[in-house]
Amino acid sequence: MAHSETVDRILDAAEILFAEKGFSETSLRMITSKAKVNLAAVNYHFGSKNALIQAVFSRFLGPLSRLMEQGFKEKGWEQDGRSVPSLEDILRLYTRSLLRIPTNHENGVSIFMRLMGLAYTQSQGHLRRYLEQEYARTFRLFMHFVKESTPELSKEERFWRIQFTMGSVAFTMSSIQQLTEILEDSASAKADPEAVVNYLVPYLLAGLQAAPLKSKM
Amino acid sequence: MAHSETVDRILDAAEILFAEKGFSETSLRMITSKAKVNLAAVNYHFGSKNALIQAVFSRFLGPLSRLMEQGFKEKGWEQDGRSVPSLEDILRLYTRSLLRIPTNHENGVSIFMRLMGLAYTQSQGHLRRYLEQEYARTFRLFMHFVKESTPELSKEERFWRIQFTMGSVAFTMSSIQQLTEILEDSASAKADPEAVVNYLVPYLLAGLQAAPLKSKM
DNA sequence: GTATGTTTCAAACATTCGTTTGGAACAGTT
DNA sequence: AACTGTTCCAAACGAATGTTTGAAACATAC
Numbered sequence: 259m260a261h262s263e264t265v266d267r268i269l270d271a272a273e274i275l276f277a278e279k280g281f282s283e284t285s286l287r288m289i290t291s292k293a294k295v296n297l298a299a300v301n302y303h304f305g306s307k308n309a310l311i312q313a314v315f316s317r318f319l320g321p322l323s324r325l326m327e328q329g330f331k332e333k334g335w336e337q338d339g340r341s342v343p344s345l346e347d348i349l350r351l352y353t354r355s356l357l358r359i360p361t362n363h364e365n366g367v368s369i370f371m372r373l374m375g376l377a378y379t380q381s382q383g384h385l386r387r388y389l390e391q392e393y394a395r396t397f398r399l400f401m402h403f404v405k406e407s408t409p410e411l412s413k414e415e416r417f418w419r420i421q422f423t424m425g426s427v428a429f430t431m432s433s434i435q436q437l438t439e440i441l442e443d444s445a446s447a448k449a450d451p452e453a454v455v456n457y458l459v460p461y462l463l464a465g466l467q468a469a470p471l472k473s474k475m
Numbered sequence: 476m477a478h479s480e481t482v483d484r485i486l487d488a489a490e491i492l493f494a495e496k497g498f499s500e501t502s503l504r505m506i507t508s509k510a511k512v513n514l515a516a517v518n519y520h521f522g523s524k525n526a527l528i529q530a531v532f533s534r535f536l537g538p539l540s541r542l543m544e545q546g547f548k549e550k551g552w553e554q555d556g557r558s559v560p561s562l563e564d565i566l567r568l569y570t571r572s573l574l575r576i577p578t579n580h581e582n583g584v585s586i587f588m589r590l591m592g593l594a595y596t597q598s599q600g601h602l603r604r605y606l607e608q609e610y611a612r613t614f615r616l617f618m619h620f621v622k623e624s625t626p627e628l629s630k631e632e633r634f635w636r637i638q639f640t641m642g643s644v645a646f647t648m649s650s651i652q653q654l655t656e657i658l659e660d661s662a663s664a665k666a667d668p669e670a671v672v673n674y675l676v677p678y679l680l681a682g683l684q685a686a687p688l689k690s691k692m
Numbered sequence: 693g694t695a696t697g698t699t700t701c702a703a704a705c706a707t708t709c710g711t712t713t714g715g716a717a718c719a720g721t722t
Numbered sequence: 723a724a725c726t727g728t729t730c731c732a733a734a735c736g737a738a739t740g741t742t743t744g745a746a747a748c749a750t751a752c
Contacts, residue, residue, distance in 0.1 A: 262699085264699080264700085280499070280597055282497070282499040282500055283499055285738075285739065285740085286739080286740065286741090287738085287739085287740095295700085296699095296700055296701050296702080297701085297702090297740095297741095298700080298701070298702090298741085298742080298743090299699085299700075299701090300740090300741095301740080301741060301742075302699075302700085303699090306740080306741080307739095307740065307741090375596060376596065376597075378646070379592060379593065379596040379597065379646065380497055380593075380596065380597060414674075415674060418647075418671065418674040418675070418678075419674070419678055421646075421647050422643040422647055422674075422675060422678050422679075423643075424646070425642050425643040425644075425645070425646025425647045426639040426640075426642040426643045426646070426682075427642070428642070428646055429595070429596065429638075429639075429641070429642025429643070429645055429646045430635075430638050430639055430642045454635065456688055457631075457632060457635040457636070457639075457688075458635070458639060459688065460685045460686065460687060460688045461635075461636055461639050461682040461683075461685055462639075462682065463685065464681040464682050464684070464685030464686075465643075465678040465679065465681050465682035465685075466678075467681070468677045468678055468680065468681030468682075469677065469681075470677060471673055471674075471676065471677045479729085481729080481730085502708075502709065502710085503709080503710065503711090504708085504709085504710095512730085512731095513729095513730055513731050513732080514710095514711095514731085514732090515711085515712080515713090515730075515731070515732090516729085516730075516731090517710090517711095518710075518711060518712075519729075519730080520729090523710080523711080524709095524710065524711090
């Protein structure tokens with residue numbers, strides 16, 4: 259249940275394989291052979307494959323939630339209070355929290371982002387439900403801040419812009435590995451997640467703050 | 476091979492189920508029972524499940540490519556020529572082409588967009604290869620126009636912004652069905668793909684044209 | 693040392709998967 | 723009528739899946 263050598267090995271192997279191939283395309287046998295544990299270990303320690311998938315996520319999500327809420331407090335932001343952080347501050351806090359998730363592997367951050375992208379697009383019913391339940395609080399907080407920072411937008415327009423924003427993040431992060439490889443072939447610079455975020459924030463900021471379209475062309 | 480009642484029924488059922496569940500999560504038996512044809516019909520007419528997946532895409536991509544190239548010619552844009560369309564014109568042309576793909580079902584456009592999103596995130600090797608090969612021309616044309624319209628951006632910055640843009644489109648469209656349902660619950664307006672595009676274009680435009688970040692915070 | 697609770701392991705389980713098979717049904721031609 | 727090529731269909735195939743089993747191995751306590 260709690261901590262164990264075997265449990266960690268399974269989680270380490272699983273998160274890598276899930277990120278590489280997706281959930282359905284990764285079999286328990288791939289995981290257990292990569293982790294060098296017995297096949298039955300997954301069902302023994304986690305109960306089922308779906309439970310393992312959720313366990314992989316919660317190992318990331320726990321620390322991430324704590325990082326974000328800690329950031330709120332440090333900056334003195336309160337949901338009920340009157341302080342209204344700027345959009346850039348909000349985006350910076352969220353992206354920086356993402357980048358600072360503690361992980362085992364070197365590419366842990368990339369892996370987690372890829373997993374989040376997969377979770378959103380690959381419509382695994384149980385996972386979506388789990389994330390919504392586990393993350394409703396953090397997500398609503400983000401919505402709240404965006405709302406206070408973009409009072410000029412209509413409710414609908416703001417809703418869609420948040421979707422576009424999440425789409426950029428999820429999609430980019432879900433393919434960040436392949437993308438950086440493409441870029442490193444042509445250009446010379448090594449593109450780590452931190453650099454990508456520095457490109458991402460101004461883009462998202464401009465999109466969220468854009469003047470709405472008045473009339474259709 | 477060519478046209479047949481059975482072939483169409485299989486394609487119709489397959490594209491809906493793929494869009495709903497994903498490729499790996501959809502079995503041939505689900506498809507054939509929904510299409511009310513024999514299980515062996517898929518392998519008889521298409522050869523394999525992977526070939527069926529590609530057939531589903533080519534039924535969309537053929538008309539889409541023709542719509543886009545027709546748009547280029549109508550506007551007098553040429554890849555080698557000197558005419559430099561504005562970014563907004565480019566985005567408008569691409570999104571309008573997407574919206575005008577001829578389909579059988581009522582929600583055909585949403586289905587196709589969802590499929591494109593899945594194709595990009597769900598790393599189906601064969602499908603990615605097929606799309607890159609089939610679509611290289613159209614994609615490079617888009618890159619070319621964006622490059623000419625954003626001369627102030629560095630090569631790297633432009634690369635990433637194009638990724639962010641594609642992410643917004645792919646992600647939003649891949650979940651447009653669920654998202655509109657959410658919105659229709661809270662708000663009253665019905666959000667069809669055309670309306671979403673009218674929200675999307677200004678957002679993307681602003682992001683692509685944003686001033687690059689000078690220094691890291 | 694014996695007993696107890698936990699973890700590991702090889703083997704088997706039942707299902708489901710994509711694919712193949714061989715003949716029936718059908719259409720068109722000679 | 724007899725032949726030919728295409729399409730359909732029930733049935734089966736082998737492989738792979740997630741899960742379960744029951745005994746072995748291990749550790750810890752009495």
